[in-house]
Amino acid sequence: MSLSLKLTALSSLLNVLKTNVSNRTLTMSSALMDKKVSRGEDRKQMLASMPAKDEGTLGERTTLIDSLISAKQSIFPDGTTNTSAFNGQIFNDIPIIHVRVSKNNTIVCFTDAQGVPKIIRSCGIEGFKNTRKGTNIAAQATASTLSAKVVERGVKNVRITVRGLGPGRMSALKGIQMSGLNVVSVTDTTPVSWNPPRPRKARRL
């Protein structure tokens, strides 16, 4: 009896030792891992805590489309819109303001109804240089100076097309509206393809 008891005691002691050893090794290895990983983790955490970059696409993340569509059917054009009058002017004859937005610049171009360019203005021309070009303030200033010139020409109604995503997307429209032009419609002409030619190689951050 005593012998067997002793044996069990010994084995249990051995077990404890084993677990201790294994525990120690485990902790060691985990500490090492931490050191290796920590850089990447820190960066990830930092990026996660940063606020989402403003691309000027207000309303993109909100939902409730269906109720809105059923409520206001008239906000979308149909086959008769082209020939119907808006403020005494046929839709097809209303001049167009093209807004081209990118990450670093906003270019606003006024054309007649056929698309022949008349005035062009960009944040760079406006006097904003380098990184300041790619801000919403620059876009708004650019749009408002261009639309002031448009108003001088005696234009009252305009259609707007917006191309691309960037900080100037909403603020350019705001600038156009603030100058007193009557905006009839807003169109998105962002070129989107599901089988595009191979784009440039990915940025390495």
Add this chain to the structure above:
Amino acid sequence: MKHVKFLSRTVLVQNNNVEEACRVLNRILGKEEIFDQYRRTRYYEKPFLVRRRINFEKCKAIYNEDMNRKIQMVLRKNRLDPFPGCH
């Protein structure tokens, strides 16, 4: 995406409320993942990243479907056992 200009992806402005019109437009384009596709195609997406993304989207869709079903089940009002799983 070749469509008639000023008919597709167009919103008519009501009561000179440009911001609201733009918000509607952005909302629809965001919901239909047109902006996502635009952002994705600015830089080349390597095939292994495409696979990873597609697999992740699949898993997410399955999870969402099941979760929605569960929520609908719990929210259902007329049922024989009013408190299923609470005995």
